[in-house]
Amino acid sequence: MKTLHDLPIAQEGIIQEVHNPGTIKRRLLDLGILKGSSICPMLENATHDMRAYMIKGALIALRSSESSLIEVEERR
Amino acid sequence: MLFSKLIEVNEEINELYKNEEEGYTVALIGNPNVGKSTVFNTLTGMKQHTGNWPGKTVSLASGTYVFQNKNNEMIDLPGTYSLLAHSKEEEVTRNYICFEKCDVCLVVCDATCLERNMNLVLQTMEITNRVVLCLNLMDEAERKEIHIDEKKLEKLLGVDVVKMSARNHIGFEELKQAIAHTVRIQRFHTHEIVTYEPHLEAALKKIEAALCDESINKRFYALKLLDPQVDKEDYYHQLNGDREKVRIAVGEAIEELEEQGIYEHYEELIVKELSKKAKDIVDKCIMFNNAHYYERDLKIDRIVTHKIYGVLIMIALLSVIFWITISGANIPSQILSDAFGTMEGVLSNFLHTIKVSDWLHDILVLGVYKTTGWVVAVMLPPMAIFFPLFTLLEDFGYLPRIAFNLDGYFQKAKACGKQALTMCMGFGCNAVGVSGCRIIDSPRERLLAILTNNFVPCNGRFPTLIAIISMFFTGMFLAPWNGIVSTLILTSVILLGIWLTFRVSSLLSRTLLKGVPSSFTLELPPYRKPQFGKVIVRSVFDRTLFVLGRAISVAVPAGAFIWLLANVQIQDVTLLAHISSFLDPFAQLLGLDGVILLAFILGFPANEIVVPIMIMAYMSNGYMIEFENLMELKELLLANGWTWVTAVCTMLFSLIHWPCATTCLTIRKETGSWKWTILSILIPTVIGCIVCAFVAATSRLLFL
Numbered sequence: 001m002k003t004l005h006d007l008p009i010a011q012e013g014i015i016q017e018v019h020n021p022g023t024i025k026r027r028l029l030d031l032g033i034l035k036g037s038s039i040c041p042m043l044e045n046a047t048h049d050m051r052a053y054m055i056k057g058a059l060i061a062l063r064s065s066e067s068s069l070i071e072v073e074e075r076r
Numbered sequence: 077m078l079f080s081k082l083i084e085v086n087e088e089i090n091e092l093y094k095n096e097e098e099g100y101t102v103a104l105i106g107n108p109n110v111g112k113s114t115v116f117n118t119l120t121g122m123k124q125h126t127g128n129w130p131g132k133t134v135s136l137a138s139g140t141y142v143f144q145n146k147n148n149e150m151i152d153l154p155g156t157y158s159l160l161a162h163s164k165e166e167e168v169t170r171n172y173i174c175f176e177k178c179d180v181c182l183v184v185c186d187a188t189c190l191e192r193n194m195n196l197v198l199q200t201m202e203i204t205n206r207v208v209l210c211l212n213l214m215d216e217a218e219r220k221e222i223h224i225d226e227k228k229l230e231k232l233l234g235v236d237v238v239k240m241s242a243r244n245h246i247g248f249e250e251l252k253q254a255i256a257h258t259v260r261i262q263r264f265h266t267h268e269i270v271t272y273e274p275h276l277e278a279a280l281k282k283i284e285a286a287l288c289d290e291s292i293n294k295r296f297y298a299l300k301l302l303d304p305q306v307d308k309e310d311y312y313h314q315l316n317g318d319r320e321k322v323r324i325a326v327g328e329a330i331e332e333l334e335e336q337g338i339y340e341h342y343e344e345l346i347v348k349e350l351s352k353k354a355k356d357i358v359d360k361c362i363m364f365n366n367a368h369y370y371e372r373d374l375k376i377d378r379i380v381t382h383k384i385y386g387v388l389i390m391i392a393l394l395s396v397i398f399w400i401t402i403s404g405a406n407i408p409s410q411i412l413s414d415a416f417g418t419m420e421g422v423l424s425n426f427l428h429t430i431k432v433s434d435w436l437h438d439i440l441v442l443g444v445y446k447t448t449g450w451v452v453a454v455m456l457p458p459m460a461i462f463f464p465l466f467t468l469l470e471d472f473g474y475l476p477r478i479a480f481n482l483d484g485y486f487q488k489a490k491a492c493g494k495q496a497l498t499m500c501m502g503f504g505c506n507a508v509g510v511s512g513c514r515i516i517d518s519p520r521e522r523l524l525a526i527l528t529n530n531f532v533p534c535n536g537r538f539p540t541l542i543a544i545i546s547m548f549f550t551g552m553f554l555a556p557w558n559g560i561v562s563t564l565i566l567t568s569v570i571l572l573g574i575w576l577t578f579r580v581s582s583l584l585s586r587t588l589l590k591g592v593p594s595s596f597t598l599e600l601p602p603y604r605k606p607q608f609g610k611v612i613v614r615s616v617f618d619r620t621l622f623v624l625g626r627a628i629s630v631a632v633p634a635g636a637f638i639w640l641l642a643n644v645q646i647q648d649v650t651l652l653a654h655i656s657s658f659l660d661p662f663a664q665l666l667g668l669d670g671v672i673l674l675a676f677i678l679g680f681p682a683n684e685i686v687v688p689i690m691i692m693a694y695m696s697n698g699y700m701i702e703f704e705n706l707m708e709l710k711e712l713l714l715a716n717g718w719t720w721v722t723a724v725c726t727m728l729f730s731l732i733h734w735p736c737a738t739t740c741l742t743i744r745k746e747t748g749s750w751k752w753t754i755l756s757i758l759i760p761t762v763i764g765c766i767v768c769a770f771v772a773a774t775s776r777l778l779f780l
Contacts, residue, residue, distance in 0.1 A: 023517070024595035026305075029347040030157035031597060032192050042374065043600075046383040047484025050493065052600050054370065057189030059377075061480050061598040063487065 004039065004062075004070040005051070012040040013072035020069045028066075032056040038075065099146035100259050103176075105169055105200065106184035107193050108155035109601050111212045114242040115184055116152040119251075143252040151178065157192075159199040160303075160343060173203050174296070175314060180258050182251075184210045187217035187224060187239070188602065190362060194354035195347075197233070201269045203296050207235045208254045215241040216602065223363040232357050243607060268295060270353045273345050275336050276302075279329035286325035289316045301326045302333075304342055373603050380474065386481045391567065393474075397465045398570075399563040402542055403556070405457035412456065416449035435643075443639025443692070444632050450688040451631045456624055458539045463615040466503060471606035475500050479598055489578050490585035490593045492521035495528075499577060502532040505623060506735055507742040509534075514746070518594035524581045526743055527756045530735040531573045531580065535623055536683035537730050541566060543687060544730075547710040548723040573731050580759060588755075626738070627684035634678060634685050635692075642696035652693055666765055667725030667772030669717065676729060681737045686730070721775045725768045732764035 007013045015037050018028060032055050033039065042059060043052040052061040106112045120139025137152040151172070159170040173181055183200050185193035190211070201207050211217075211224060226237045236254040240247030271277065283298035292314070300306050301322070308326075312319050333339035380389055423445060427437045469475065475497055483493035494516050502509030509529040516522040533541060545565050550558035585591065641652040656670030663673040671693045679686035691709065694716045713722075734757045735743065744753045 020595065024597075026160065026343060026347075027157070027595075027597055029344070029351075030160075030192075030195065032195075032351065034344075034348065034351060042370075043377055043381050043480070044383070045381060045480050045483060046386055047487075049487050050480060050483040050598075052377075052381075052480065056192045058192060059370075059373075059600040059602075061476075061483075061493075061600055063483065063493070063593075063595070065593070066595050066597075 001071045002074065004041075004053070004067040004072050005064050006068075007039075007041050007072055007074070009041050009044060009051075012038055012075040014038050014075055015070060016073055017071040018069070019071070020066055024066060028070075031058070031060055033060075033070065039072065099140075099142075099148035100179035100255075101176075102148060102150045102180045102182050102255055103153055103173055103178040104150060104182050104184065105153045105173070105196070106155060106210075106212075107157055107186060107196060109599065110155070110184050110186040110193065111242045112152065112155060112184045115182075115210065115212065115240070115251075116150060118242055118245060118248060120150055141252070143256060146256075148255075156196070158195055158347075159203070160305075160346065170203070171310065173200065175310075178204075178206075180206050180208055180255050182208045182210055182255065184212050187211040187213050188220055188222060190222075190224065191354055191358040194358055195350050198269055198350050198353055201233070201235065202299065203293060205235075206258055207233075208251070208258050209233065209235055209237045210247075210251060211237060211239045212242050214239045214246070215244060216604070225361040225363075228361040229357070232360060270349050272349050273338070275333065275338055276342075276345055279333055282329050283322065283325050286322045287315070288318065288321075291316065299346070302329060302342065303346075304339070370602075376603055377477070377600070380477050381480055386477075390478055390481060391571070393469070394570065395563050395567045397462065397469070398566050399559060400465060401458050401462045401538075402546075402562050402566070403559040404461045405539075405542070408457040408460075409453055412453035413449075416445075416453055420445060420449070438643070439636055439639050443637075444635040447635030447638070447685060447688040447692065448628055448631045450691065451627050451684050452624070454543060454687070455536070455539050455627060455684050456620070458542060459535050459620045459623060460616055462535060462538065463504065463619045464612045466500075467611045467615040467619070468606045468608070470500075471604065471611055473601045473603045476598060476600050480600060483598075485578050486581070487593055489524075489582035490521075490591065491524045491581045492516045492518060492593070492596055493598055494596060495521070495525040495577075495581070498525045498529060499532050499574070502529045502534060504535055504619060506530050506532075506534045506739040510739060510742045510746055517596060520589050520591045521594060523589055523747065523752060524584055526746060527584065527752070527759060528577045528580050530739065530756065530760050531577045531732065533570065533573060533731055534683065534736075536627065536736065538566075540683070540687050540730050541569060541727055543706060543709075544723050544727050547706050547713070548718075548720050551707075551710075569727060569731055576732065576763065580763070627682045630682040631685050631688065634681065634689065638678065638689050638692050642692060650696060652696060656693065665772065666729065666768035667721050667775070668729060668768065669722070671716070672722070672726055672729075676733055679736075680734070683730070683736050721772060725771055728771065729764050729768050732760050732767060734761050 001016065002013070004013065004015070015033065015035055018025060018034060020028060028034070037055060040054045041051050042054050043061075044050070048064070050061050050063050051067060052059050053067075104112055104116055116137065116139065119141045121141070138149060139152075140147050140149050142148070153169045153172055154166075156166045156169050159166055159173070172178070181200055181204050183193075183197050185197065197207070197209055209229070211226065217224065224239070226239055230237045236258055238247055238251045238254045240251060242248075272280070279302060280295065280298045283301055284294045287294045287297055297311055297315075300311050301308055312322070315322060330339060333342070338345065380386060382389070420441060424437065424441050427440065432440075478500060479493050479496035482496045486493050486495050495513075497515065498509050498512045500509075501512040506529050509532070510526050513522050513525040513529070516525055542562065545562045546558070549565055550561045553561050638652070641655070642650055644651050646654065652671075652674070656674050658670070659673045659677075660670030663670050666673070671690055675686045675689040675693065678689050691712065694712055734740075740753055740757065743756050744750060747753065
């Protein structure tokens with residue numbers, strides 16, 4: 001299974017599972033990052049530790065430590 | 077008997093109409109960065125600062141607006157994505173809506189991403205049925221070809237919906253009408269906003285049955301009393317009637333949910349249903365045509381967050397702002413300076429004609445007037461240029477991109493990427509930067525940001541740096557090169573400050589504030605065309621004049637005080653000379669002199685007055701009485717033993733020394749501890765001393 005962090009730029013994906021613990025999980029849920037949502041990586045910063053994702057019409061940046069705990073499936 | 081009954085009834089009637097006469101209370105909530113503050117400001121006429129990045133409202137603001145002869149109060153609550161979570165802002169907002177009993181809850185939504193905003197609407201509706209939904213940023217939505225059927229939305233939700241474009245002043249009449257309408261009508265709907273998973277519903281029903289307090293929203297209380305993350309005592313405390321019965325019911329309900337194995341997923345179950353409902357509603361009343369709407373922003377984003385050019389563009393943008401500030405400030409500074417010079421003669425003559433004593437004349441003219449004149453002439457032009465430029469950048473939505481670019485460095489320092497935002501706020505004023513640190517959730521990372529905010533020079537220090545740079549380092553260059561060289565030097569000083577921010581954050585993360593970086597999310601808002609006119613007016617009147625006013629209110633007494641120090645003599649030596657010669661040996665070690673160090677110490681209330689104090693102290697040494705421009709000031713400094721090493725050390729010390737008094741008080745307020753406040757003074761002071769001493773010693777070794 002691919003993690004959100006491995007999803008190539010501009011490749012839309014469907015979230016399968018969110019493994020993040022504790023407080024951040026709530027924040028992710030608030031932003032619409034939950035099972036079944038579609039998400040698409042748009043930008044990556046120079047140090048490769050942060051990427052911005054299009055989710056429900058908003059651009060949200062996550063660190064790799066968070067996005068690698070989110071499982072996705074590529075949308076074809 | 078009858079009479080007392082009458083009074084009772086009368087009081088009841090009064091109670092009923094009281095709200096009508098006094099107006100009503102409107103609580104304003106919404107996701108971060110949806111234009112809440114703009115709505116608030118336009119309605120109430122207050123000038124709360126707004127900007128295009130999430131988390132501007134860090135404390136509660138309240139204002140009033142008049143509608144139909146009623147004076148209504150409006151409370152601006154912190155921006156939050158949800159009312160479920162346990163962050164400070166969300167708790168403040170939730171408790172306010174739940175316990176304070178406001179008359180109407182106005183939920184401001186971003187029409188361009190309604191689905192996400194709908195979560196908050198539904199959660200608010202679970203607490204109260206007096207909700208008005210404000211669809212803000214309709215202009216942007218229309219540009220992105222998002223069509224919303226607000227009548228249908230009204231019907232689906234059962235609340236008033238108003239389309240608005242707050243920035244363009246569209247929709248305010250309708251909004252006021254809707255609020256008044258919601259106050260007037262009695263909505264008794266207590267239907268479930270969202271229907272949850274069956275087992276959960278059974279548990280909720282059980283608690284609802286045990287709650288016999290009719291004045292509360294039972295369903296919401298049941299939801300919160302079940303929530304494992306919520307401080308239940310807050311809710312029990314509000315209950316009338318048999319609390320024990322409720323506690324037992326809650327205990328049983330939790331036990332049952334645990335047996336069914338779903339209690340550990342409580343919040344997920346709640347959010348899942350909320351999101352589903354939100355999507356359901358939005359799907360029914362929105363027509364999307366969003367295939368390309370992010371294209372334009374994406375083009376800009378690809379450039380400004382480019383892996384190679386991103387950081388360079390950031391530095392270049394900063395440099396351009398500095399360059400415009402430096403070259404634009406020269407002429408008005410000179411004009412102001414001349415004007416103050418002319419006025420000084422007039423003032424002096426006037427004081428002589430009304431025959432005030434000489435010492436009073438001197439204290440007023442040479443002390444108070446000269447200091448204040450310097451502060452205005454040298455500080456006002458750069459501030460009046462820098463603030464609007466920076467505000468434009470902020471309005472445009474660029475600042476979160478800086479955070480995105482720099483996150484790697486902050487992560488290495490085990491700090492929060494949002495620290496870049498508080499750092500940027502520090503350019504305006506460190507006190508503002510420090511209170512802005514509330515946007516950082518983790519307490520450890522918030523402390524890092526607070527303790528290092530002072531490493532970016534605020535607007536009170538820029539002009540000092542600019543003045544020294546133009547006096548000592550660019551004299552040999554002709555225009556326009558001198559402006560460019562000044563800019564480069566100033567930019568390097570700022571970059572040094574930013575580098576120190578990283579180093580010190582990293583050092584603190586490994587020592588006093590040990591820990592791992594916590595998770596956070598950073599929203600990159602859509603770019604918005606800055607509102608030029610508004611930005612200029614707002615930043616000049618709100619920020620520039622405010623900061624200048626504070627500087628002047630310090631400069632006036634400081635001017636008098638320093639004049640006294642420079643003129644009261646003990647054993648034929650002025651007090652000032654006594655103090656500065658006492659400080660001198662230590663100051664020399666730092667490449668400064670006693671007067672400079674004293675000026676920094678006396679400049680504690682406001683950094684703006686450091687240079688005028690120096691000038692006055694030097695002038696009392698008798699070298700010079702008048703100076704009209706920076707080159708004459710340079711002569712004065714040279715005559716007092718300044719070299720370029722002194723200039724470098726003064727600039728470095730200006731960048732790296734204790735925070736000003738206002739900032740210190742803000743740090744105390746934000747951290748709630750003197751320990752951290754003292755540390756925030758010690759850290760930059762010690763580093764500043766080390767850096768200056770190092771530069772001074774090196775230059776001595778090399779006989780420079």
